[in-house]
Structure formats: structure tokens, C-alpha cells
Amino acid sequence: MTEQLNGLRRILNEAIDDIIAACAKRNEEFPSIDNPAQPSEFSPHGIRNDPTVSHAIKLGVAAAHQLVATLQSPMQTVIGIGTYTTLPGNVAVVERTHVAEIIRQYGKGGMCAADIVKYNGTSADKLERILRHLATHHVFREVSPGVFAHNMLSSLLDTGKDVELIMKNLDGKFDGTNGLAAYISSLTSEQIKTYASMWNLMTDDPRADSQELNETSFQRAYDTNLTFWQFLDLPENDFSRRRFDCAMQGVSSMQPPGTILTTYDWNSMPESGTIVDVGSGLGHVSLEIASVRPDLTFILEDRPSVLEDARKYWTQHAPELVENAHFIATDYLCPQPQLPTVPDILLLRFILHNLSDKYATILLKHLRAIAKSSTKLIVVDYVVEHACLTPRNLDSESQDTIPGAAAPAAPSPLLPNYGLAGALTYQMDMIMLAHFNAKERTIEHWIDLFSASGWRLVKVNRDPTNKTDWPLLVAEVVEGL
């Protein structure tokens, strides 16, 4: 055990030394957790997006979590796990009572709960305790007894909107925002309730082994037969739908900005070529690509309700591109509609992880049916790594016939998948499971899924600042099917 503890200490020390050295080289301070998040967090030039720093962060975070799990009393840790629901539960309270926007008005000095509730009308005693619980998890800062101010983490719950404006138009709270608060809000509402039913579904429900979109923990929790998407389309869920569409933009901020541009050479596409953005949402990923290739024709496909908003979004953000874009309402589980041109690229970002193997295969076969031999399928999704070494990362990359397929394993004594430094991959896998009977996939699983539907995985492109999460998978048509 001493050897493991020493190993963790060494990794942690080296990671912090590397971060401090990188800061010194750039002549800048590492961002303080006590201040609101700086705009540089959203810039490709931000310190956390420096490749050396980003790698050191990954190692440091993995080591710190493993150290806690190793050092702390196991009883405390396990009982603590049982209480985790309090954390998203309290983030939900704070978001739904607009505390982030209210507190912002008072700057560094902060605000006491009695003053906060004058704006949102909730309980001061309960809110104070909720904020202290969050501050202990480094979300908000208790600046003096009972007085709370923003810190780096809590500031991301802030939409940036004026609280009075929010109160006047609650349904539009997230409209026009960067989507980050919307994403956190979405994760702490339908998602919590859904997950609470997971154990029921796994123990006493004939749907436990289903692959259907309407036989999940979500249907059990909400006592409905509607799929999650159909549920969002109900008129009474307009707020949730708008929030979800906006949230998908917030998802992008989990990656270094511009990752979609650094993980694929969009200039390799033919002049005036065509991209079909399947399940485009508002189409902000396509808009990012359009920033470097405005000559391309973009075809956005999604549910009718989403595409209405997508057209508005493009009209607002890129009026010059709307004319050459197509907004085609589709059900991607049906054969593809007649398209204006044969696509050069079929882009699926966070689509296949919403589908079980059964339905992912159906969608991929429909796409294969409209592809030409040079069409590329581009998939952006998580790739799950095992929590142990596998033949793929033991054998070294040179033996892998698919470039980039093997993710570099973390050094011992860390878990080879970087443990909780990569936690989101596994958390998202559970969210996909609970809402869609779907999944995040291992690389072997991706290879099998593509080959079962007429495609072949040819390459895995990884961003230099984030080599392990969210790679971009490139697949080509298998001829003769």
C-alpha cells in the first residue's frame, strides 16, 4: 500500500509542478476558485486548454480522487456515496430559485439568505443550509457566516440574465444563453427523477432487459408510454424542450472550444460539398463548421419542433447562411427523405448514444442507403474505456489497424481509464441507459456497430488537449452491400 500511496503522491506532485511551470512560462496565474469563471475558460487559449496543463489536470484529478478513496474511512466514503443525491438536488433548488442571478448583483461581498429570499420568495433558513452544503462542495463561497458569494463553480449556474427579466418570463430563462446553466438545470430535473426509478426497473419490471425507447426508467418514473422526446414535445413541457435544445450548446463547453474544427480536416471536403447534420438540434455544431467552410451546403435534420427553433437560431446568428441551408424535419428511425444532393458527410454528434444497438443499427443502415462511395460518416460521442488494462492498450498503438483507436492508459497506480477524471463518460452512459435504453460504447462496440450497418471505422481523431474524451470517429462505406 505504501507503494501505491507514494505513487499517487508522485503523480499529484508532478501534475501540480507541471501546471505551475506552465503558468510561469505563460506569465499568468492559475484561475482562483474564489473568483467567478473567467472568459478565458471558454477560449482555446485558456490555461486549462494548454495541452501540457490539460494532461497534468487529468492526472492530478485522477490521483486526487483515488487518494480520497484510499485514505478516507471506507464507511464514511460508502455512506457518503449514498447521500450524493443531495448535491444535484440542491443545485436544482438553487437554479430553480435563480439564486445565481440574484447573488451576482451583490458581487464579492455576497448576500445572506434573508436578502436572497426577498427576490425569490423561498425559505431563508432552508436556503442558507442548502448554500452551505453547496459551498462545502466548492459551489459558492461562504464569505462570512450566512453570507454567500459566487465562486468559479457557482458562477456557471448564472445565465447572465437580469433576475427581474427571468421572473417575468420563466419559460424563456435559458433562451439566448450559452446553454451551460440550461444543461445543469436539465441534468438536475428530469434526469434525477428518472434515475431514482432505475433500481425498480432492474428488479421488478419486465422492461428491465428492453432496448426500446419507451421502456426505460424514464417511463417508469413518469408513468408514461411516451419516449423522452415525445414527452418534451407536449405543450406543457415547452420549457423543458427549449431548455434541452439550449443545453446542447452548453455541452460543447465541456470540450476545449473549437474541438470540432481541430479533430477533422474540414478543408478535405469538396468545394460546395454537403453535410447532413443528423439530429442537429439548433445546428450550432454545423455553424461552427460553417465558420471555416461557408461554401458548404448544410442540411439540418431533427424533430419538427426543434427545427423551427433551429431556423430562428440560424437566422439570428448567421443570416447569410440560411439561404443555403435546409431544415428538414425527419424521424431518423425512418428511411431518409429525398435530399437536395448526395451527402459528402453525415454528421452525428451525440445521436448514437441516444439509441440502443437495435435502433442505432436501423439509423446507420438508413444513412448507408443514401451514401455514395466517398461519403464519410462522422460520429462524435464518448468512447468508454475499461477500468482495467485491455489487450488494446497493452499491445501499443502501432499494432492497432485503426489509427487512434487505442486511448493512452493512465500510469499506475491510477485506474487505466483515469478513474474519476473521466467520470462524465460513465455518468452519461447511465443517463443514456435510464432515458433511452441506450449507451456510451467501447471502441470494440463501435467497430461492431458500424460493421453491422454497412460502415467501417477507419480512424479515431483525438483533440491534443483532450486525448481521452469525446474523440471524433470517422467511418467509411463498406462497398458491395
Ligand SMILES: C[S@@+](CC[C@H](N)C(=O)[O-])C[C@H]1O[C@@H](n2cnc3c(N)ncnc32)[C@H](O)[C@@H]1O
Ligand atoms: C443529444 S441531442 C444532440 C443535438 C446535436 N447533434 C448536438 O450535438 O448538439 C439529440 C438530438 O436528436 C434529436 N432526435 C431525437 N429523436 C429523433 C428522431 N427520431 N428523429 C430526428 N431527430 C431526433 C433530438 O431532437 C435532439 O436534437
